[in-house]
């Protein structure tokens with residue numbers, strides 16, 4: 001059995017209730033403005049901004065603190081092109097052959113198709129891999145816990161970090177995503193989870209006129 005961790009005092013910022021209310025409202029307003037962007041500008045974004053968003057994602061809670069994620073950030077144009085070509089090849093088969101009619105109908109209002117120009121236009125592609133198990137130097141495997149939940153939370157925090165710093169992204173999930181292990185040289189215990197193009201929106205970017213459910217539709221208080 002490993003020794004228990006040392007206990008240290010919690011570093012917590014105590015705020016008066018009125019300040020909590022104001023911060024709650026203003027952060028909601030910031031986040032409500034976030035949109036998934038599919039039309040990117042090719043303007044460059046400093047590596048430090050990507051690093052900061054990944055560092056923020058890395059603060060996420062995770063099962064047994066295993067931090068079962070690996071991020072790969074790509075700005076090499078040749079590699080972005082390879083990723084685009086491989087993603088489009090998979091997506092073309094998915095859209096034309098693998099999707100059920102029901103799925104195709106669900107996507108129709110969004111107007112997405114197999115073409116993914118943003119994979120080359122956006123200055124950065126960030127791929128998050130989920131690790132169902134870790135492999136140590138001698139090749140032995142350690143199971144991770146709540147991997148989907150942990151990595152989902154980390155990706156949510158990544159998106160939040162990008163949005164609040166003033167950058168746009170898209171949660172892109174070309175299916176299947178195994179080609180990302182090959183192109184990025186990642187081992188088989190890492191499963192591609194989400195591919196995020198990151199950058200500035202194109203000047204003429206448009207987004208679908210969709211609504212979010214109201215609070216009443218998504219919450220029940222008590223029984």
Ligand code: IYR
Nearest residue numbers: 107112113114172173174175
């Ligand atoms: N992965 C495909 C299809 C797709 C699926 C869902 I569900 C979306 O909300 C959007 C797209 C693609 O990226 O086009």
